[in-house]
Amino acid sequence: MTKEIEEKILSLKGKFPKVKTAILPAFHILYQESGYLDPEGMEKISELLEIPLMEVYEVASFYTYFPSEKTGKYIIRVCDNLSCLLSGAEKLIGYLEEKLKIKVGQMTPDGLFTLSTVECLGSCGTAPVMMVNEDYYENLTREKIDQILEKLSKK
Ligand code: FES
Structure with a gap:
Protein backbone atom coordinates (compact mmCIF):
# COMPACT_ATOMS: atom_id res chain seq x y z
CA MET A 1 0.00 0.00 0.00
CA THR A 2 1.41 3.36 -1.02
CA LYS A 3 1.82 6.27 1.38
CA GLU A 4 -0.83 8.17 -0.58
CA ILE A 5 -3.37 5.39 -0.09
CA GLU A 6 -2.52 5.15 3.60
CA GLU A 7 -3.15 8.87 3.95
CA LYS A 8 -6.47 8.61 2.14
CA ILE A 9 -7.58 5.88 4.51
CA LEU A 10 -6.29 7.76 7.54
CA SER A 11 -8.22 10.85 6.45
CA LEU A 12 -11.45 8.85 6.79
CA LYS A 13 -10.97 8.62 10.53
CA GLY A 14 -12.36 12.04 11.36
CA LYS A 15 -15.15 11.99 8.81
CA PHE A 16 -17.57 9.74 10.63
CA PRO A 17 -18.99 9.81 14.16
CA LYS A 18 -18.14 6.11 14.51
CA VAL A 19 -14.85 5.01 13.01
CA LYS A 20 -16.30 1.63 11.99
CA THR A 21 -18.33 3.51 9.37
CA ALA A 22 -15.04 4.24 7.62
CA ILE A 23 -14.45 0.55 6.82
CA LEU A 24 -16.54 0.57 3.62
CA PRO A 25 -15.01 3.77 2.20
CA ALA A 26 -11.60 2.31 3.06
CA PHE A 27 -12.51 -0.85 1.13
CA HIS A 28 -13.41 1.29 -1.87
CA ILE A 29 -10.00 2.96 -1.72
CA LEU A 30 -8.20 -0.39 -1.39
CA TYR A 31 -10.31 -1.93 -4.14
CA GLN A 32 -9.53 0.91 -6.54
CA GLU A 33 -5.86 0.56 -5.70
CA SER A 34 -5.37 -3.20 -5.93
CA GLY A 35 -8.53 -4.54 -7.57
CA TYR A 36 -9.44 -6.72 -4.60
CA LEU A 37 -9.32 -6.86 -0.82
CA ASP A 38 -5.95 -8.45 -0.21
CA PRO A 39 -5.14 -9.66 3.32
CA GLU A 40 -2.25 -7.20 3.73
CA GLY A 41 -4.52 -4.32 2.72
CA MET A 42 -7.16 -5.35 5.24
CA GLU A 43 -4.52 -5.61 7.97
CA LYS A 44 -3.40 -2.11 7.09
CA ILE A 45 -6.98 -0.81 7.24
CA SER A 46 -7.35 -2.41 10.66
CA GLU A 47 -4.12 -0.79 11.82
CA LEU A 48 -4.81 2.66 10.36
CA LEU A 49 -8.40 2.88 11.56
CA GLU A 50 -7.62 1.13 14.85
CA ILE A 51 -10.37 -1.39 14.33
CA PRO A 52 -9.86 -5.06 15.26
CA LEU A 53 -8.89 -7.10 12.19
CA MET A 54 -11.73 -9.54 12.85
CA GLU A 55 -14.27 -6.75 12.44
CA VAL A 56 -12.67 -5.68 9.17
CA TYR A 57 -12.91 -9.29 7.93
CA GLU A 58 -16.55 -9.52 9.06
CA VAL A 59 -17.48 -6.50 6.97
CA ALA A 60 -15.50 -7.86 3.99
CA SER A 61 -17.30 -11.20 4.13
CA PHE A 62 -20.69 -9.46 4.22
CA TYR A 63 -20.14 -7.24 1.17
CA THR A 64 -19.55 -9.61 -1.71
CA TYR A 65 -19.12 -6.63 -4.02
CA PHE A 66 -15.46 -6.53 -3.03
CA PRO A 67 -13.56 -9.53 -4.41
CA SER A 68 -11.16 -11.29 -2.07
CA GLU A 69 -8.91 -12.52 -4.87
CA LYS A 70 -7.13 -10.84 -7.72
CA THR A 71 -9.54 -10.13 -10.54
CA GLY A 72 -9.40 -9.18 -14.17
CA LYS A 73 -9.34 -5.57 -15.35
S1 FES B 1 -33.46 -10.02 -10.93
FE1 FES B 1 -33.31 -7.93 -10.45
S2 FES B 1 -31.80 -7.19 -11.77
FE2 FES B 1 -31.83 -9.32 -12.17
Whole structure:
Protein backbone atom coordinates (compact mmCIF):
# COMPACT_ATOMS: atom_id res chain seq x y z
CA MET A 1 0.00 0.00 0.00
CA THR A 2 1.41 3.36 -1.02
CA LYS A 3 1.82 6.27 1.38
CA GLU A 4 -0.83 8.17 -0.58
CA ILE A 5 -3.37 5.39 -0.09
CA GLU A 6 -2.52 5.15 3.60
CA GLU A 7 -3.15 8.87 3.95
CA LYS A 8 -6.47 8.61 2.14
CA ILE A 9 -7.58 5.88 4.51
CA LEU A 10 -6.29 7.76 7.54
CA SER A 11 -8.22 10.85 6.45
CA LEU A 12 -11.45 8.85 6.79
CA LYS A 13 -10.97 8.62 10.53
CA GLY A 14 -12.36 12.04 11.36
CA LYS A 15 -15.15 11.99 8.81
CA PHE A 16 -17.57 9.74 10.63
CA PRO A 17 -18.99 9.81 14.16
CA LYS A 18 -18.14 6.11 14.51
CA VAL A 19 -14.85 5.01 13.01
CA LYS A 20 -16.30 1.63 11.99
CA THR A 21 -18.33 3.51 9.37
CA ALA A 22 -15.04 4.24 7.62
CA ILE A 23 -14.45 0.55 6.82
CA LEU A 24 -16.54 0.57 3.62
CA PRO A 25 -15.01 3.77 2.20
CA ALA A 26 -11.60 2.31 3.06
CA PHE A 27 -12.51 -0.85 1.13
CA HIS A 28 -13.41 1.29 -1.87
CA ILE A 29 -10.00 2.96 -1.72
CA LEU A 30 -8.20 -0.39 -1.39
CA TYR A 31 -10.31 -1.93 -4.14
CA GLN A 32 -9.53 0.91 -6.54
CA GLU A 33 -5.86 0.56 -5.70
CA SER A 34 -5.37 -3.20 -5.93
CA GLY A 35 -8.53 -4.54 -7.57
CA TYR A 36 -9.44 -6.72 -4.60
CA LEU A 37 -9.32 -6.86 -0.82
CA ASP A 38 -5.95 -8.45 -0.21
CA PRO A 39 -5.14 -9.66 3.32
CA GLU A 40 -2.25 -7.20 3.73
CA GLY A 41 -4.52 -4.32 2.72
CA MET A 42 -7.16 -5.35 5.24
CA GLU A 43 -4.52 -5.61 7.97
CA LYS A 44 -3.40 -2.11 7.09
CA ILE A 45 -6.98 -0.81 7.24
CA SER A 46 -7.35 -2.41 10.66
CA GLU A 47 -4.12 -0.79 11.82
CA LEU A 48 -4.81 2.66 10.36
CA LEU A 49 -8.40 2.88 11.56
CA GLU A 50 -7.62 1.13 14.85
CA ILE A 51 -10.37 -1.39 14.33
CA PRO A 52 -9.86 -5.06 15.26
CA LEU A 53 -8.89 -7.10 12.19
CA MET A 54 -11.73 -9.54 12.85
CA GLU A 55 -14.27 -6.75 12.44
CA VAL A 56 -12.67 -5.68 9.17
CA TYR A 57 -12.91 -9.29 7.93
CA GLU A 58 -16.55 -9.52 9.06
CA VAL A 59 -17.48 -6.50 6.97
CA ALA A 60 -15.50 -7.86 3.99
CA SER A 61 -17.30 -11.20 4.13
CA PHE A 62 -20.69 -9.46 4.22
CA TYR A 63 -20.14 -7.24 1.17
CA THR A 64 -19.55 -9.61 -1.71
CA TYR A 65 -19.12 -6.63 -4.02
CA PHE A 66 -15.46 -6.53 -3.03
CA PRO A 67 -13.56 -9.53 -4.41
CA SER A 68 -11.16 -11.29 -2.07
CA GLU A 69 -8.91 -12.52 -4.87
CA LYS A 70 -7.13 -10.84 -7.72
CA THR A 71 -9.54 -10.13 -10.54
CA GLY A 72 -9.40 -9.18 -14.17
CA LYS A 73 -9.34 -5.57 -15.35
CA TYR A 74 -13.07 -5.95 -16.01
CA ILE A 75 -15.31 -7.77 -13.53
CA ILE A 76 -18.45 -9.01 -15.23
CA ARG A 77 -21.26 -9.51 -12.74
CA VAL A 78 -24.29 -11.17 -14.27
CA CYS A 79 -27.49 -11.14 -12.26
CA ASP A 80 -28.82 -14.66 -11.79
CA ASN A 81 -31.86 -13.78 -9.75
CA LEU A 82 -35.45 -14.57 -10.71
CA SER A 83 -36.38 -11.87 -13.24
CA CYS A 84 -33.07 -12.22 -15.03
CA LEU A 85 -33.27 -16.01 -15.01
CA LEU A 86 -36.76 -15.86 -16.50
CA SER A 87 -35.38 -13.53 -19.18
CA GLY A 88 -32.61 -15.87 -20.22
CA ALA A 89 -29.71 -15.02 -17.91
CA GLU A 90 -28.68 -18.66 -17.58
CA LYS A 91 -28.13 -19.02 -21.31
CA LEU A 92 -26.25 -15.73 -21.41
CA ILE A 93 -23.98 -16.86 -18.58
CA GLY A 94 -23.27 -20.00 -20.60
CA TYR A 95 -22.61 -17.84 -23.64
CA LEU A 96 -20.16 -15.67 -21.69
CA GLU A 97 -18.39 -18.79 -20.40
CA GLU A 98 -18.12 -20.06 -23.95
CA LYS A 99 -16.88 -16.74 -25.36
CA LEU A 100 -14.38 -16.06 -22.61
CA LYS A 101 -13.37 -19.74 -22.31
CA ILE A 102 -13.68 -19.62 -18.53
CA LYS A 103 -16.24 -20.66 -15.93
CA VAL A 104 -18.06 -18.41 -13.47
CA GLY A 105 -15.59 -17.44 -10.74
CA GLN A 106 -12.58 -17.52 -13.06
CA MET A 107 -10.38 -14.93 -14.75
CA THR A 108 -9.25 -15.05 -18.38
CA PRO A 109 -5.56 -15.95 -18.78
CA ASP A 110 -4.81 -12.46 -20.15
CA GLY A 111 -6.16 -10.91 -16.93
CA LEU A 112 -8.79 -8.91 -18.80
CA PHE A 113 -12.07 -10.41 -17.56
CA THR A 114 -13.39 -12.06 -14.42
CA LEU A 115 -16.82 -13.63 -14.70
CA SER A 116 -19.15 -13.82 -11.73
CA THR A 117 -22.82 -14.02 -10.91
CA VAL A 118 -24.62 -11.85 -8.39
CA GLU A 119 -27.98 -11.46 -6.75
CA CYS A 120 -30.48 -8.90 -8.02
CA LEU A 121 -28.84 -5.77 -9.41
CA GLY A 122 -32.01 -3.77 -8.82
CA SER A 123 -32.91 -3.39 -12.46
CA CYS A 124 -35.38 -6.27 -12.84
CA GLY A 125 -37.55 -4.33 -15.33
CA THR A 126 -34.71 -4.36 -17.85
CA ALA A 127 -33.66 -7.98 -17.31
CA PRO A 128 -31.37 -9.65 -18.10
CA VAL A 129 -28.78 -7.38 -16.59
CA MET A 130 -25.06 -7.40 -15.91
CA MET A 131 -22.51 -4.97 -14.57
CA VAL A 132 -18.99 -4.56 -15.86
CA ASN A 133 -17.06 -2.79 -13.15
CA GLU A 134 -19.33 0.20 -12.40
CA ASP A 135 -21.38 0.17 -15.62
CA TYR A 136 -24.81 -1.40 -16.09
CA TYR A 137 -25.79 -3.27 -19.25
CA GLU A 138 -29.49 -4.00 -19.56
CA ASN A 139 -31.84 -5.97 -21.83
CA LEU A 140 -28.89 -8.17 -22.64
CA THR A 141 -28.69 -10.32 -25.72
CA ARG A 142 -25.88 -12.34 -27.24
CA GLU A 143 -25.34 -9.56 -29.76
CA LYS A 144 -25.02 -6.94 -27.03
CA ILE A 145 -22.54 -9.13 -25.17
CA ASP A 146 -20.48 -9.49 -28.35
CA GLN A 147 -20.39 -5.70 -28.75
CA ILE A 148 -19.53 -5.08 -25.09
CA LEU A 149 -16.70 -7.61 -25.02
CA GLU A 150 -15.32 -6.36 -28.32
CA LYS A 151 -15.32 -2.76 -27.09
CA LEU A 152 -13.69 -3.63 -23.78
CA SER A 153 -11.07 -5.83 -25.40
CA LYS A 154 -9.86 -2.84 -27.42
CA LYS A 155 -9.50 -0.48 -24.44
S1 FES B 1 -33.46 -10.02 -10.93
FE1 FES B 1 -31.83 -9.32 -12.17
S2 FES B 1 -31.80 -7.19 -11.77
FE2 FES B 1 -33.31 -7.93 -10.45
